[in-house]
Amino acid sequence: MTDYQPPHLDEEQESEAAEAPKPDPLRSVYTSSFGEILKQTGVSLVVSTYQAGKVILIRYDPDTETVNTHFRAFAKPMGIAVDANRLSIGGTNTVWYYRNMPAVARKLEPEGKHDAAYLPRRIHVTGDIDIHEMAWAGDGELWLVNTRFGCLCTLDADHSFYPRWRPPFISALAPEDRCHLNGLAMLNGRPQFVTALGETDTRGAWRENKANGGLLMEVPTRTILLRGLSMPHSPRWYDNKLWFLESGEGSIALADVRHGTWRxxxxxPGFTRGIDFYGPLAFIGLSQVRESATFSGIPLVERLTERTCGVWVVDLRDGRTVGFLRFEEGVQEIFAVQVLPNIHFPEMLEWNDDRIKNSYVLPDDALAEVPEEMKE
Structure with missing residues (x-):
């Protein structure tokens, strides 16, 4: 964790949340402290909203001194995996692979403003497996939470997906969402913890006890570490501690696996799902959650009649909210939140972007054979 000290969010700042420069129907508001956090830490965020069909780059614009929300259209984007120059996004029945090309970023208009440009490289077709969280392993392999089949899987060129692990109580590999496996935490470059909404083994059976039937498991030992959770999501190992979101409570919690408890x-003020960290700060995705059978009866709905969608910044040392960005229209649900460290103003090119036609990335030895006047 770094020594960064976040600005204090007081009532005046919250009431004077500045309106972000984004027109309807995707407008947002944010606290001045939220912009200051992005500016001082030098990070940006990438956020997915399957409900709105968008991936959002949240970045601080030094020219206007405002927070900029940059939207890209995707088909049901959910899990996001970031690792060095790699960015992958899980969608309806595909995984999209992007690569950061700094040389392209330097050529984007206005010149010199962008410090990262994610270009599409390939698509893997998985079929509809309801991809939830994803993460890169230390060996370079991408791991997916395959919620529909209740397993962790990887990808290869010959198969829709390759099942690698599933909970011991799931008796068969069937596309029935038997336990709603959803969250994945890595430790030392390997899958270590997962969350699920029920210890159940029939189609959709987790829904019967969603308010407090959730659990947290250890992958290598296949043991259940915590039971009785309210719709847990997004386990993370950070600062030598195990964090997770208890979404049904609208909270972030710290696990004590030795004693089988959590705090x-x-x-x-929302359904918590999607989290990443920088120093002592947690960037947490919030969803309004619909008044539907899926979300009825959970503690959050009982606690709050009005719920919020956006990204909240919480200081892990004392639990204070130190800033937020709130979506006013268009976006009601967030799934993933990922920090892009040391990237101030990224761009993501869409598949039909004309600039992709003329952006060639070659190995260094091949680049040496390109005429000098053509390299730029």
């Missing part, structure tokens, strides 16, 4: 660090 709430902060409650926020």
């Amino acid at each position: 709430t660090i902060a409650q926020v």
Whole structure:
């Protein structure tokens, strides 16, 4: 963790949340402290919203001194995996692979403003497996939470997906969403923890006890570490601690696996799902959650009649909210939140972008054979 000290969010700042420069129907508001956090830490965020069909780059614009929300259209984007120059996004029945090309970023208009440009490289067709969280392993392999089949899987050129692990209580590999496996935490470059909404083994059976039937498991030992959770999501190993979101409570919690307990660090005004960290700060995705059978009866709905969608920043040391960005229209649900460290103003090129036609990335030895006047 770094020594970064976040600005204090007081009532005046919250009431004077500045309106972000984004027109309807995707407008947002944010606290001045949220912009200051992005500016001082030098990070940006990539956020997915399957409900709105968008991937959002949230970045600080030094020219206007405002927070910029940059939207890209995707088909049901959910899990996001970031590792060095790689960015992957899980969608309806595909995984999209992007690569950061700094040389392209330097050529984007206005010149000199962008410090990262993610270009599409390939698509893997998985079929509809309801991809939830994803993460890169230390060996360079991408791991997916395959929620529909209740397993962890990887990808190869010959198969839709390759099943690698599933909970011991799931008796068969069937596309029935038997336990709603959803979250994945890596440790030392390997899958270590997962969350699920029920210890169940029939189609959709987790829905019967969603309010407190959730669990957290250890992958290598296949043991259940915590039971009785309210719709847990997004386990993360960070700062030598195991964090997770208890979404049904609208909270972030810290696990004590030795004693089989957990402690709430902060409650926020929405369904918590998607989290990443920088120093002592947690960037947490919030969803309004619909008034539907899926979300009825959970503690958050009982606690709050009005719920919020956006990204909340919580100081892990004391649980204070130190800034937020809130979507006013268009976006009601967030799935993934990922920090792009040391990237201030990224761009993501869409598949039909004309600039992709003339952006060639070659090995160094091949580039040496290109005429000098053509390299730029």
